[in-house]
Amino acid sequence: MAGRRTLAVWCPDWPAVAAAADADMSPDQPVAVISANRVVTCSATARAMGVRRGMRKRESQARCPSLHVVTVDAGRDGRYFDPVVAAVAEVIPTVEVLRPGLMVLPAAGAARYFDGEEVAAEKLIDVISACGVESQTGIADELFTSVAAARHGQIVPTGSDAEFLADLPISELGAEPSLSAADRDQLIDLLWRLGVRTMGAFAQLASSDVATRFGSDAVVAHRAARGMPGRAPSGRLSATDVVISHECDPPIDRVDAAAFVGRRLADELHRALMAAAVACTRLTVHATTTGGQQSSRTWRCAEPLTPEATADRIRWQLDGWLSGKAGDRPDSPIVSLRLEPVELVDSGALQFGFRGAGIPGGDGEVADRARRALVRVQGLLGGEAVRVPVRSGGRGTSERITLVPLGDELTPRSDPDAPWPGRVPEPAPSVLLSAPVRVCDMYDEPVQVTRRGVFSAEPTTVIWGSRTWELRWWAGPWPADERWWASPSEQVGTHARAQVLLDDSRALLLRYQQQNWTVEGVYE
Incomplete structure (x- = not known):
């Protein structure tokens, strides 16, 4: 579950904050946003003077004569929240806005880049503070829990969502309108009248009883209260259709010339990907000769391709084609090359920690240098020349290791978690x-x-x-x-x-x- 942790960023009283910004008022001024003559949101200063949600406009002005009252304006809220989202997206690109004032994003990339979830949460608060906005963050396994944690400014340990939610009042089920149905208040009122006062008490009810007694929205709320797996943040990458093509003039019939052109195309491709804040994990290289022969191969890597790794794969493919057996070699020079990204990931996949590892299980700068050296050796000797071990299944010690070319997916030959009766007992030989x-x-x-x-x-x-x-x-x-x-x-x-x-x-x-x-x- 740690790999799909969610980080929520909550800006309290956002409609009131946006209204104050729109009126060019100081954040210390009391502000209330009303709808149907009742207060739906008010600033902290207004609350300190006795204004509350649900209060009538006249009563709120009686309690706070200096209160600045505005009507609900979703466009205003979104317009002033967009710069905040843009500031956060500069740090972590994949952001999903649940509503103005609340956004969620995957915590894994941020934690990896900033060397920990707590440091990442503090960094985002600093980024938003630079926009003149107060915020709170929360991190948990599930999206609903992370939003609740943000309201309390907490980081929920992995696997503890249900424990964190158990002591919260049942009203927390409807605290966030973007994550609940329109009639969630009726469900909460019914549960309260039945004596269900906390989310933990609601979670203890049988799922079948909830489904048959309360309806579909209650099932959703019940799963949320139990900390059951739900959807992850669904922020989308920027739309990108990056295809790099090159017409060879003159046509290429030598490996060294092909490698030179491949290096330039790799740099061009990665500049385009960087501008789109994405990285490539699967790339198809197409080569066409003047006679119409084609060579197409899709390269897939467990980690995003770098410009050097892309150039190496272009060279390996063209070297194998131009220097292959007589029957497999092209009968004419290469006239065009095309690089087509097949699978893209957000740039968070490239966010190694400041002290993080460059290779799985590595440690800091030494591991990064070691990986660069291995990639260089692989570039000189070929893709199959450098291999890394992957835990595999088998009875003997050597059978429990699968050697995989550096950069490929770390897929074992056999399932290591299978029973394997008769296997060598631990410890394994060194x-x-x-x-x-x-x-x-x-x-x-x-x-x-x-x-x-x-x-x-x-x-x-x-x-x-x-x-x-x-x-x-x-x-x-x-x-x-x-x-x-x-x-x-x-x-x-x-x-x-x-x-x-x-x-x-x-x-x-x-x-x-x-x-x-x-x-x-x-x-x-």
């Missing part, structure tokens, strides 16, 4: 090998693993290379019953693993297959 060894008994005879899954004799020594080690301790063998469904010709035979401790205090993980032993790992 060094993985595949070196042949001999396991012998006290008579220097080879020790095998029988069909019953036991040693043919008690192992006493291990011969590895030109050296012989005495065994201090051993455990196993653990048979791996694999491919039992296959025909006898396709089965791998007896397959087992064992752990041994040598006389020099090193521990090894041994693998037995096809009547031979190998060192699969070393424990350090």
Whole structure:
């Protein structure tokens, strides 16, 4: 749930704030916004002088003779709130305005960029304060909870939405009109008369009872009170249709010339994406020859492409095409290139922390430098030359690692959360090998693993290379019953693993297959 956390920004009494700004009044002046002759919003100064929501206009003016009274004007509210939204969008582009005075946005990008949710919330308050507006922020797992948290100026810990909402009064269900139905007040009044005074008490009611007794809006409110998953902020990226095309004059028939043009197109593409506040995670490169032959390939990366990574992928594709086998090479020079972004993400995906990692699990500037070095090596040697490990599923230690080219999606070969009966117990070896060894008994005879899954004799020594080690301790063998469904010709035979401790205090993980032993790992 931490990955979809929501940050809400609430500007209290916004219609009154916008009315004061429209009249060029000081924020300290009492202001009330009325509709149907009743106060719908008033400033903090007006409240301090006794003005309340729902009060009649004449009564509010009697309590506060200096009260500035204006009628509701949605256009005015939106017009004065737009600069505030623009200021926030400069920091975090994907913003959804629920109504003038209230906006929500994904918290993940902000927290990653500002090195924490609390720091991100404080930064947004500073940004809005620079516009001369007061604000409060709240962060929670769900959108409804984050808005409630903003009204109380709190950051709700991950997984604690229901706990935070439980003590709030039932009236909080209708506190935000943009998140409730028009008749939500009737539901709240009914619940109050039934003795349901808090959101926690409402959440304890059975969902079936709520649905059959109170109607569809009550179901929505009940899910919100329980902190159930709802929609995430739906701020949309700026409309963008970025396609970079280039007509090669003269046509290109050499890899170095193609790489040079590809680098220039990559820079042009990323300038256009940056102007649109988006980044590309899937890119299609099209190349066409004078004879009409085409090469199209879509490159997908788990992380947004940089200009250098884009240029490398253009070069890899054209190098493979122009230098391929005789039957696969184009019969004429390349006359046009086109870069077409297929999948875009908001620029928050590029927001690494000031002290954050450049690679998954990395730490600060050292990791960023290491990643840049790896990308450079990949650019020199090719896309498959640099690989990173991904936790995978399997029984053996080496099987539980999938090597994925740097920049590709970190997709394991097998599900690591599957049961995998017979897998090697923890801890895992720190060094993985595949070196042949001999396991012998006290008579220097080879020790095998029988069909019953036991040693043919008690192992006493291990011969590895030109050296012989005495065994201090051993455990196993653990048979791996694999491919039992296959025909006898396709089965791998007896397959087992064992752990041994040598006389020099090193521990090894041994693998037995096809009547031979190998060192699969070393424990350090």
